[in-house]
Amino acid sequence: MKDDHGVFRSRFTVWLYLSPTILILAVFIFYPAWKSIILGFYRSNLFLGTRTFIGLENFRNLFTGILSPGFIQVMVQTVLFSTLVVLFGLSFSLFLAVQANKNVKGAKVYRMLLIWPFALSPAIAATIYLFMFNPEVGIVNTVFDALFGMRPRWLDSPVLAFFLVVAASVWKNIGYNIVFYLASLQSIPKTPLEAASIDGASRFQSFKMVMFPLLSPTTFFLLFTNLTFSFFDSFAIIDVLTKGGPIGPAPFFDNEGITTTLMYKVYLDGFGGSSNMGFAASEALVMMSIVAIFTFLQFRFLAKRVHYEG
Amino acid sequence: MKKLLLVLTIVFCSLAVVSANGTTEESAVAAAADDRIEITFWHALGDAARSGWIQDRVDEFNASQDTYVVTQEAKGSYRDTLQAAILADKQGNPPSLVHVFEVGSQLAYDSGIFMPIGDIGNFDTDDYIAPVLNYYTIDGKVNSIPFNSSSPVLYINTDKLVEAGFPADYVPDTFDDMIGAIETARERNVEGANISFALHAWYFEQWMAEQGAMLVNNDNGREARATEVNLTSDAAVKIGNFMKELGEKDIYSYTGRFEDWDGSDAIFKGGQSMFHITSTADLGNIAKAVEGSFTMGVGKLPIPAGEMRNGTVIGGGSIWVTKNQSEAQLEGARDFALFLTNTDNMISWHKLTGYYPVRNSSVDKLREEGWFTGDAKQLVAFNQLLTTISNSATAGALGGTLLDNRTIIEQAMQKILQGGDVMSALQEAKDIADAKLAEYNANF
Numbered sequence: 001m002k003d004d005h006g007v008f009r010s011r012f013t014v015w016l017y018l019s020p021t022i023l024i025l026a027v028f029i030f031y032p033a034w035k036s037i038i039l040g041f042y043r044s045n046l047f048l049g050t051r052t053f054i055g056l057e058n059f060r061n062l063f064t065g066i067l068s069p070g071f072i073q074v075m076v077q078t079v080l081f082s083t084l085v086v087l088f089g090l091s092f093s094l095f096l097a098v099q100a101n102k103n104v105k106g107a108k109v110y111r112m113l114l115i116w117p118f119a120l121s122p123a124i125a126a127t128i129y130l131f132m133f134n135p136e137v138g139i140v141n142t143v144f145d146a147l148f149g150m151r152p153r154w155l156d157s158p159v160l161a162f163f164l165v166v167a168a169s170v171w172k173n174i175g176y177n178i179v180f181y182l183a184s185l186q187s188i189p190k191t192p193l194e195a196a197s198i199d200g201a202s203r204f205q206s207f208k209m210v211m212f213p214l215l216s217p218t219t220f221f222l223l224f225t226n227l228t229f230s231f232f233d234s235f236a237i238i239d240v241l242t243k244g245g246p247i248g249p250a251p252f253f254d255n256e257g258i259t260t261t262l263m264y265k266v267y268l269d270g271f272g273g274s275s276n277m278g279f280a281a282s283e284a285l286v287m288m289s290i291v292a293i294f295t296f297l298q299f300r301f302l303a304k305r306v307h308y309e310g
Numbered sequence: 311m312k313k314l315l316l317v318l319t320i321v322f323c324s325l326a327v328v329s330a331n332g333t334t335e336e337s338a339v340a341a342a343a344d345d346r347i348e349i350t351f352w353h354a355l356g357d358a359a360r361s362g363w364i365q366d367r368v369d370e371f372n373a374s375q376d377t378y379v380v381t382q383e384a385k386g387s388y389r390d391t392l393q394a395a396i397l398a399d400k401q402g403n404p405p406s407l408v409h410v411f412e413v414g415s416q417l418a419y420d421s422g423i424f425m426p427i428g429d430i431g432n433f434d435t436d437d438y439i440a441p442v443l444n445y446y447t448i449d450g451k452v453n454s455i456p457f458n459s460s461s462p463v464l465y466i467n468t469d470k471l472v473e474a475g476f477p478a479d480y481v482p483d484t485f486d487d488m489i490g491a492i493e494t495a496r497e498r499n500v501e502g503a504n505i506s507f508a509l510h511a512w513y514f515e516q517w518m519a520e521q522g523a524m525l526v527n528n529d530n531g532r533e534a535r536a537t538e539v540n541l542t543s544d545a546a547v548k549i550g551n552f553m554k555e556l557g558e559k560d561i562y563s564y565t566g567r568f569e570d571w572d573g574s575d576a577i578f579k580g581g582q583s584m585f586h587i588t589s590t591a592d593l594g595n596i597a598k599a600v601e602g603s604f605t606m607g608v609g610k611l612p613i614p615a616g617e618m619r620n621g622t623v624i625g626g627g628s629i630w631v632t633k634n635q636s637e638a639q640l641e642g643a644r645d646f647a648l649f650l651t652n653t654d655n656m657i658s659w660h661k662l663t664g665y666y667p668v669r670n671s672s673v674d675k676l677r678e679e680g681w682f683t684g685d686a687k688q689l690v691a692f693n694q695l696l697t698t699i700s701n702s703a704t705a706g707a708l709g710g711t712l713l714d715n716r717t718i719i720e721q722a723m724q725k726i727l728q729g730g731d732v733m734s735a736l737q738e739a740k741d742i743a744d745a746k747l748a749e750y751n752a753n754f
Contacts, residue, residue, distance in 0.1 A: 043749075043752060043753060045750070045753050046393065046396075047392065047393070047396060047417045047418075047420065047421050048417075048420055048421060048422075048753050049396065049400065049421070050753040052752075052753070061749075065745070066741050066742055066745045067742065067745060067746075070742075134565060134573065134576075135565060135566060136563070136565065136573075136576065136577050136580065136582055137576055137580060153566055154566070155565055155566035155567050156564075156565070156566020156567070156724070157566070161566070242567060243567060243568055243569070245566075245567060245568050245721075245724070246566060246724055247721050247724045247725055247728070250730070254725060254730075256721075257721070268717070271389075272713065272714075272717070273711060273713045273714035273717065273746070274417065274710050274711045274713060274714055274746070274750050276746075276749060276750070279749070
């Protein structure tokens with residue numbers, strides 16, 4: 001155990017090099033996070049500037065009483081939303097990246113076009129969707145009407161609206177995933193693939209047995225960033241596209257808008273309406289715990305299965 | 311090397327000190343040369359037309375006297391503006407005048423950073439139109455000066471109406487009349503025979519007022535702090551039943567998004583509805599947009615059958631004065647607020663935007679000018695305003711959670727539209743609204 005901190009001679013040097021990052025994290029992440037944890041135990045209104053310690057009352061209101069069905073619904077649909085966004089996001093982008101990695105004419109152009117959506121801000125992406133899926137005057141329904149003679153209600157039929165927001169989020173993030181998948185596909189050595197084909201593996205088998213394991217570090221990383229994206233960055237898409245609505249089907253999904261995620265509910269309660277900051281902070285705390293649990297599970301169960309070369 | 315660093319540091323520090331001294335001296339000089347009292351006005355109207363109009367008035371006011379110098383700044387949405395003002399007050403540097411929206415009145419009042427403008431010297435408010443001033447009078451005091459006021463009216467696609475066999479000047483007076491006209495039009499295969507309006511709780515509030523019903527208890531929150539939201543009253547159920555009928559007969563057209571003003575306007579402009587409800591502030595815009603495609607009529611907001619028409623609540627914004635400023639600033643702030651809403655300014659404001667001119671003298675002058683004969687559509691809006699009965703219902707509700715209520719009401723309305731039971735949707739909405747109000751009131 002003589003070489004605990006790698007190449008650095010003293011512990012001090014390590015901390016010195018880490019200090020800028022730690023300082024920035026402390027100012028912009030740790031301190032605000034700590035403040036909002038504390039706020040969760042207070043009754044505090046943004047407009048009134050009030051602050052009264054009320055212990056666990058905010059949390060009690062989250063899980064019992066009149067406001068709890070809405071919160072529990074939002075928790076469930078957040079998990080559902082994140083699962084779908086991560087699942088579809090990763091599988092589509094892996095599929096597209098593998099296709100774009102092939103030696104076809106104009107591959108570079110395809111690659112560039114695939115990365116395109118990533119260059120848009122989420123708010124712009126959502127605005128484009130809003131125009132396209134406007135049930136009365138949008139291009140999508142004009143086409144649907146001409147082809148099938150129907151005009152689906154994209155924004156107020158609950159199931160459609162939910163999947164529209166999922167689709168917009170997946171689409172928005174797909175460029176990011178493709179960049180990473182393409183980069184790691186390009187760095188996969190040819191030899192194991194050749195060996196596989198000599199051994200008579202089909203294309204699907206060599207993808208499943210050779211390529212996919214070699215991509216696992218990237219997948220693991222993307223799983224993580226996509227999860228964060230679906231929890232936090234989907235905010236703008238939801239805000240522009242549906243404002244958290246519409247009300248879902250009874251009996252369970254009819255307490256809040258079906259596209260309201262935890263993040264959006266924190267915003268609605270803390271900065272919308274009468275700005276009940278304490279209540280919103282307690283919701284944020286629950287959200288933080290969910291993300292922490294997800295992350296823990298990932299590292300606990302998936303990290304072992306990641307194959308790092310060398 | 312170290313020495314050089316030291317020298318450089320000293321040089322920079324001394325430079326900084328010198329320049330800091332320089333600026334303080336400069337500003338002292340500037341103040342001596344121009345010792346006019348500064349008045350700042352924060353508002354929520356960031357678009358070029360309206361903020362440009364405000365800037366023009368500011369320039370006129372500054373040129374008209376040499377005691378005060380006013381500056382104006384758009385601070386984003388109404389919420390942003392109010393939040394920014396409260397924050398600025400905490401930091402000891404509040405703006406003099408703040409533009410607050412009507413549902414934020416209680417929040418602004420409770421924030422404790424404002425004072426009633428009626429307490430600054432003696433001035434006459436008789437000229438302001440009563441139902442408008444009514445909203446902004448709290449505890450018998452004129453709390454703020456109405457600035458941009460509007461209310462909803464019925465927009466009619468007259469071509470469709472005539473096609474359905476009605477006279478061109480027919481205006482449905484009640485919900486039943488309106489639904490009946492749509493049904494007749496459908497029987498005659500008139501295309502786009504729908505009713506469109508944004509799914510917005512503003513209309514719910516208006517229909518409560520029209521029926522003379524209070525949205526919240528304690529005389530609409532004006533006698534004492536409101537503790538209950540009256541979402542299960544007879545008046546509320548009538549509105550719920552109307553939405554139910556719209557849903558069942560499939561004659562209501564909207565985009566599906568809450569509070570989608572533009573989306574629902576697009577439905578009407580695109581000829582996809584026969585009746586449309588939206589603010590009087592859009593009269594100019596919509597009339598211009600449909601010119602050449604169809605004839606448009608305007609009528610009073612339809613109400614439930616068998617009810618006496620009490621009138622509408624005045625939506626929009628008013629101007630509040632913050633209390634943490636000098637006596638001289640307070641007087642300057644009041645003078646500017648009165649200047650901004652004087653007879654002639656309100657006329658040009660009305661012509662630019664479609665907001666009501668909030669003074670009786672402005673209305674009289676417009677009438678003399680022949681403004682109403684040229685465009686009778688505006689007259690409908692005015693009659694609706696001027697025939698409004700001044701009572702607690704039409705004065706509008708005061709409550710800390712009126713914004714939350716809007717979301718809660720919209721969710722309930724959507725449930726009803728989708729086939730939910732009226733009474734249970736309203737009861738559930740009431741329970742949530744009451745819980746949120748109790749939570750808000752616990753701050754005091």
